[in-house]
Amino acid sequence: MIEHSPAPVIAKPTRHRRTPQQQRWLRVGFFFIDQILIFTGFALAYVLRYQILWPPPFDQIVAEVAIENMVPFRAFLPIVFILQVLLGARFIVRGFYRPSRRMTLTDEATAITGSVITMIALLIVVVFLYRPFFYSRLIFAFAAVTIIVLLLSWRILLIGIRHWFWSRGLGRERVVVVGSTGLGQLVMHALTASPGAGYTLVGYLSDQPIISGNRARVFHHLGDLHDLEQVIEAYHIQQVIIALPFWQYDQLPELVARCQHMGIEYQIAPDIYQLSFDRVDIMHLSGVPLLQPKEIQLHGLNLFFKRTFDLAAVLLTLPITVPLAAIIALVIWLDSGRPIIFRQQRVGKNGRLFTCYKFRTMIPDAEQRRRELLAYNEADGPLFKMRDDPRVTRVGRWLRRTSLDELPQLFNVLLGDMSLIGPRPALPEEVERYEPWHHRRLAVQPGLACLPQALGRSEISFDEQVRLDIYYAENWTFSLDLRILMMVIPAILSGRGAW
Structure with missing residues (x-):
């Protein structure tokens, strides 16, 4: 049963809470803005360069040349369109249009500035390879500045409007705190x-309600810890802050x-600093540190780019x-006969089972003999590995060393069961x-190559491998995939940790 206290006044659910469809249309609106x-911004840059002629020419001859080289704005329209497409895609990938309290104005300013400068630089290279003397280089520098200023001004205005609404009780997220000790009350x-x-x-x-005594402020006790689901449904909770004591x-x-x-x-509001800070974002609420798990980056457009x-x-x-x-198939057949391909059930994204294919590197009855060798396991955690596994064939040992x-x-x-880069599929x-925390590595597709493989393969403990896999899932970028590929090649050639 959910306990109710008659004293405090409960915040009523807002009637203006946006539906998922309204949030999608809002994100589309921000994108078009x-x-x-x-x-x-590009039009302003054109006005500055070709109409105001700023900075002013230092003599009459330069002024006359500038007027003769006047380019109509319509000539720049294809360039502006390409820039809009590139920046729009970049902003979507960076998560600009996903509602998040994690991205501060500093984060957005850094991301916007870097994105605009990168795309402008790319356009300069492409444009001047195509028409080297047709366009003014200065207009691109002006465009970078004006676009950055306009985008940042718009976001400053948005932040101001948002805080104005919040200060008047509009559009806030409804929060329940789990915990009633000093930390929870803080x-x-x-x-x-x-x-x-x-x-x-x-x-x-909380299992132990706060005894208010003579204190002026009384917080509403909604129930025990096992009432979490009922409270979320009954009070339309949108955010849970867990502030439990360390015990x-x-x-x-x-x-x-x-x-x-x-x-x-x-x-999570930490009572002691014994959590893994590489898997969380740290926020502050009036001096109180709040930990929120990082989002998995492989979804939406990111996932589409990776799959492509x-x-x-x-x-x-x-x-x-x-x-x-x-x-390789011929060599395996000559060395130990059939079967050439080894099929095995593996666990994929979100726990889905799929058939994984490999070249056979062991004797045909290797799976049946595995129980006999469990006492010789040299890996930690749930893995089973042996440096000198007697089941491995001569060709199989070479194939494993090279990962072929x-x-x-x-x-x-x-087939879409795996990706080129991702956590190795588990049995x-x-x-x-x-x-429980190991399961987060299953939130993305498994891959042929992974970060632990690039950093040492079997020489790394299982927990550290999982931490690296989670880091990859939460910090994925296309450049990270490329770096892992470049790191895996020398690791394979050296054979480090391959057994």
Whole structure:
């Protein structure tokens, strides 16, 4: 049962809460406003360069040449269109249009400035290779400045409007705090004392309600910890802040799992600094540190770009990989006969099972003999590895050292079960032995190559491998994929950690 306290007044759910469809249209609106500002910024640069003639020519001859070389604005329209497309795609990839309190004005200013300068520089190279003496170089410098100024001014205005609404109780996120000790009360005091932060405190959950005594402020006790789901549904909660004391941290994984199951955002106020800070973003609420898990970057347009690259890379390398695979298959057949391909059930994205293909590197009855060798396992965690596994064939040992046994997994990439870069696919029995935090590595597609493979393969502990996989999922960029590919090649050639 959910407990109710009659004393405090509960914040009522706002009638103006945006639906997911309204939020999508709002993001589309912001996107088109940015497009208009990019076009306007380029038009202002044109006015400065060709109509105002700023900076003014230092003599009459230069002025006459500038007038003779006047270019109509319509000549720049294709360039402006390309710039709008490039910057629009870049902003989408950077998550500018996803509602988030994590991105500060400083973050946006840095991202906008870097994106605009990069795309302008790219346009300069392309334009002057095509028409080297047709356009003024100075207009591109003006465009970079005017576009950055307009985009940043728009975002400063947005932030001001947002805080104005928040300070008047409009558009805030409805928050419940889990915990009633000194830390929980500190968080609740900070929430109520900071209306401009955009949160409305609905109440708190705790197995031990606060005894108010003579204190002026009384927070509403909504129920015990096991009432979390009912409270979220009953009070339309949008954000959960977990502020448990350190002696209740054994309940933290369950609370996090329940929030994730309901699709509710959550943050953690640490009572002790023993958490892994490489997997969280740190926010501050009136001096109180809040930890929020980083988002998985591989979704939406990012996932589309990654999938496109995977397919293009596999198809373009077929003239090399197909003959190589044929040679390896022949060598395996001559060395130890059939089967040549080893099929095995593996765990993919979000726990989905799929058939993984590899060149066979062990004797045919290797799986049946595995139980006999469990006592000789040299890997930690749920993995099973042996440096001198007696089941490995002569050719198989060489294939494992060079990772060529994984060449058939290019077929898994074509099927969409795997990616070129991603955490290595796990066996179902390994996943069964995972600790709760290990499962986050399953939030992205498995891959042929991964960050742990580039940094040492079997020489790295299992927990460290998982941490690296989670880091990859939460910090993915296309350049990170390229760096991993370049790191994996020397790691494979050296054979470091391959056993």
